[in-house]
Amino acid sequence: MKTLENSFGRVRIKEIIGGRGFVCRLADLGLAPGQVVEVLSNGPPVIIKVKDTKIAIGRGVARKVIVENAE
Amino acid sequence: MQNKIYLVAQPNSGKTTLFNLLAGENCYVANWPGKTVEVFQAKIQHHGKEILLVDLPGINSFKTLGREEELTKEFILKEEEGVAVIILNGESLYRSLYFAIQVLEMKSRAILAINKSDYLDKKGVHVNLQVLKDRLGVEVVQISALKGSGINQLMDRIMDILEGRVKTKKLKIDYGALEQYIVRVEQILGDRSLAIKAVEGEEEILALLTEAQRSEVEKIKKEISQKFANPEEIIAVHRYKFVEELLSSSVKEVRVAKASFEERLDNLFFSKLGGVLSILILFSTLFIALSVNTGFPLNLIMRSIGYHAFAEILEEYSLAGMISMLFGSLSHFLDQNFPDSVLKDLLTNGIIAGIGAVATFFPLVLIINFFVSLIEDSGLMTRIAISMDRFFAIFGLTGKSVFPFGVNLACNVPGVMTSRILESDGERLRVALASPFVICQARLLVIILLAVFFLTPPLLQSGVIVSIYLLSTLIFLLATKFYGKFFREEKSELLLEMPPYHFPSLRIAWWITWTRSKSFIFKIAQFLLFFAIFAWLLEYFGIAELIGAIIARAFSPFGLEDPRIGFALLMGFFAKELIISSLAVSFGTADLVQISSQLSLTIPQATALIIFIAFYTPCAATISAIYSELRNYKLLLFSIALQLMIAYSLAFLSFIFLSFL
Numbered sequence: 199m200k201t202l203e204n205s206f207g208r209v210r211i212k213e214i215i216g217g218r219g220f221v222c223r224l225a226d227l228g229l230a231p232g233q234v235v236e237v238l239s240n241g242p243p244v245i246i247k248v249k250d251t252k253i254a255i256g257r258g259v260a261r262k263v264i265v266e267n268a269e
Numbered sequence: 270m271q272n273k274i275y276l277v278a279q280p281n282s283g284k285t286t287l288f289n290l291l292a293g294e295n296c297y298v299a300n301w302p303g304k305t306v307e308v309f310q311a312k313i314q315h316h317g318k319e320i321l322l323v324d325l326p327g328i329n330s331f332k333t334l335g336r337e338e339e340l341t342k343e344f345i346l347k348e349e350e351g352v353a354v355i356i357l358n359g360e361s362l363y364r365s366l367y368f369a370i371q372v373l374e375m376k377s378r379a380i381l382a383i384n385k386s387d388y389l390d391k392k393g394v395h396v397n398l399q400v401l402k403d404r405l406g407v408e409v410v411q412i413s414a415l416k417g418s419g420i421n422q423l424m425d426r427i428m429d430i431l432e433g434r435v436k437t438k439k440l441k442i443d444y445g446a447l448e449q450y451i452v453r454v455e456q457i458l459g460d461r462s463l464a465i466k467a468v469e470g471e472e473e474i475l476a477l478l479t480e481a482q483r484s485e486v487e488k489i490k491k492e493i494s495q496k497f498a499n500p501e502e503i504i505a506v507h508r509y510k511f512v513e514e515l516l517s518s519s520v521k522e523v524r525v526a527k528a529s530f531e532e533r534l535d536n537l538f539f540s541k542l543g544g545v546l547s548i549l550i551l552f553s554t555l556f557i558a559l560s561v562n563t564g565f566p567l568n569l570i571m572r573s574i575g576y577h578a579f580a581e582i583l584e585e586y587s588l589a590g591m592i593s594m595l596f597g598s599l600s601h602f603l604d605q606n607f608p609d610s611v612l613k614d615l616l617t618n619g620i621i622a623g624i625g626a627v628a629t630f631f632p633l634v635l636i637i638n639f640f641v642s643l644i645e646d647s648g649l650m651t652r653i654a655i656s657m658d659r660f661f662a663i664f665g666l667t668g669k670s671v672f673p674f675g676v677n678l679a680c681n682v683p684g685v686m687t688s689r690i691l692e693s694d695g696e697r698l699r700v701a702l703a704s705p706f707v708i709c710q711a712r713l714l715v716i717i718l719l720a721v722f723f724l725t726p727p728l729l730q731s732g733v734i735v736s737i738y739l740l741s742t743l744i745f746l747l748a749t750k751f752y753g754k755f756f757r758e759e760k761s762e763l764l765l766e767m768p769p770y771h772f773p774s775l776r777i778a779w780w781i782t783w784t785r786s787k788s789f790i791f792k793i794a795q796f797l798l799f800f801a802i803f804a805w806l807l808e809y810f811g812i813a814e815l816i817g818a819i820i821a822r823a824f825s826p827f828g829l830e831d832p833r834i835g836f837a838l839l840m841g842f843f844a845k846e847l848i849i850s851s852l853a854v855s856f857g858t859a860d861l862v863q864i865s866s867q868l869s870l871t872i873p874q875a876t877a878l879i880i881f882i883a884f885y886t887p888c889a890a891t892i893s894a895i896y897s898e899l900r901n902y903k904l905l906l907f908s909i910a911l912q913l914m915i916a917y918s919l920a921f922l923s924f925i926f927l928s929f930l
């Protein structure tokens with residue numbers, strides 16, 4: 199399965215696995231289904247670029263964000 | 270009616286900068302009932318009208334469960350009269366707007382301030398304020414808190430709202446397929462924003478309802494969950510869609526070349542070398558901070574290369590040197606000019622000693638806070654945290670823990686305080702509780718002195734000190750993991766936004782430093798004074814000697830039953846430096862060579878003693894600092910017991926081990 203942990207470059211978020219609080223917390227950082235993000239480094243921690251901001255997320259979090267190729 | 274405005278923003282938006290600009294010197298820290306979070310308030314004037322300005326803690330989201338988020342959320346929900354000033358971060362408009370619209374859904378009395386307009390200008394970003402205003406239904410102004418532009422206009426618009434000259438309304442966002450359910454919940458609750466929160470699954474909302482209302486709402490929620498797996502995700506997606514449309518119709522960007530230096534620096538931090546670079550930055554900062562404060566370790570270096578005079582100047586004119594000189598001469602003055610009495614003794618040896626201890630900590634707390642806020646402000650903190658994350662993750666910590674750890678190497682008191690930068694409550698308290706295991710500078714000096722005079726072979730001296738450091742680091746890390754058992758979440762995961770690099774503003778850094786340090790020192794001062802008077806009572810009534818004898822008995826397995834050592838260890842519980850001075854007093858000489866020959870300790874005995882001193886409870890000030898963070902007597906006492914137990918066991922093991930050699 200392709201997640202933020204094991205992909206690189208531009209990807210689209212398909213699904214976020216986790217409880218309500220977790221999903222909303224990520225959404226607040228710009229990580230929501232349908233969003234296109236850019237993975238800059240697989241780390242750990244994983245570094246991604248969401249719109250105009252860079253964000254660092256731990257492996258455990260990255261593993262729960264399922265993605266697909268952007269184009 | 271009082272005019273009240275409150276600042277709401279995500280971290281790094283420039284909230285502190287704006288608050289400082291508006292409040293100037295009129296600010297005070299409010300203690301909120303039942304909360305350990307500090308809230309700044311100030312009374313300000315605008316065109317002769319008085320306004321109460323409240324600075325709510327910066328929060329990333331309305332969903333996380335930290336104490337700061339709770340306070341801010343509760344405030345926003347309850348506040349009716351005041352105007353919410355929502356500060357948007359010009360560096361990340363997209364995320365800021367996503368945050369802002371959630372506040373606007375709850376509040377009609379609000380205004381948006383797009384901050385960092387200087388940055389936007391430089392980047393060639395143009396924001397059409399009229400479009401935003403029309404879509405959002407509230408006033409929007411553009412400001413630069415740093416440069417001070419747009420502030421008057423912001424205050425004018427705020428007065429318009431406060432005095433009822435403009436009408437604002439709550440924001441309504443369309444949630445598509447969920448709309449029909451939201452409308453139904455709204456009919457029950459009478460408020461759309463509460464209805465949305467209920468559909469999002471916020472339990473606190475449900476707790477506010479009557480039994481009948483709750484069962485109605487639960488029924489609707491069940492219907493929703495039958496149709497949609499993740500309703501909160503649908504809500505998030507709609508909000509993002511809303512923000513995207515908003516931005517595409519209001520923001521025009523003239524593309525400017527990327528700052529390639531930043532990119533390259535970032536790539537360095539994220540590479541294998543990142544850890545080395547981070548440690549280099551941390552240790553050089555620590556080195557400078559310490560040298561300013563006590564002259565140490567720069568004085569040792571100067572001495573070793575032959576600059577004795579320079580080393581002495583360093584020691585004498587360091588901050589700590591000057592303060593202890595001041596308090597020393599104060600007690601001396603009292604001692605000389607007043608007749609002997611219990612009161613004089615209490616004053617000179619109890620109270621002044623206690624206040625003196627607080628005063629000697631203050632410069633270090635200030636200096637360290639200053640450096641921490643500079644590192645935080647420059648954007649370096651997140652990079653350092655990221656590069657250290659891989660290592661700290663082994664122990665269930667985030668890379669940010671490297672900061673409290675590093676500060677602890679200087680002194681546990683500001684070290685405990687620095688644990689506040691950690692995002693989750695669990696991690697913060699775990700690190701605070703484990704802090705005493707990190708060997709601080711004061712303990713290092715005592716250990717070095719004892720090692721030099723009590724352990725003759727030089728190889729053994731350095732061997733013992735190095736192993737103490739390695740061991741203490743390991744025990745600190747393991748202890749943070751162990752203390753995890755007492756808190757809700759055992760593992761903390763990194764989730765950090767990276768601000769762009771920039772040159773920190775000294776004015777702001779100093780202001781943050783000053784306010785943070787002041788309130789912290791006052792908090793621990795009361796405990797320290799209590800400990801100082803307590804120690805004085807023990808000594809004055811001869812109880813200390815008794816306890817010393819009991820402690821010495823505990824060390825009889827090592828053949829260390831000398832009550833003078835027991836007494837020194839008891840004093841060391843209050844402050845480590847007291848070990849040397851109380852040895853000097855009870856042996857009647859300050860010469861450690863003589864003390865050492867009188868005691869004539871064997872190598873295993875001396876090593877066991879040094880190891881015990883290195884690991885047991887560092888000082889009363891650290892205990893006070895931990896208590897002021899933790900507010901839990903039981904856990905605090907438990908942690909002290911653990912420190913004593915670990916110190917004793919390590920001393921015992923090293924004694925056995927060396928005796929066999």
Ligand SMILES: Nc1nc2c(ncn2[C@@H]2O[C@H](COP(=O)(O)OP(=O)(O)O)[C@@H](O)[C@H]2O)c(=O)[nH]1
Pocket residue numbers: 278279280281282283284285286287327384385386387388412413414415416646647773774777
């Ligand atoms: N360029 C620019 N930077 C700003 C402005 N206001 C604040 N900053 C910077 O943004 C960073 C975060 O500011 P701070 O006030 O600490 O934000 P807070 O976390 O919201 O309290 C600091 O480095 C400030 O110097 C501004 O108007 N323009």
Ligand SMILES: [Mg+2]
Pocket residue numbers: 281284285327
């Ligand atoms: Mg701030």
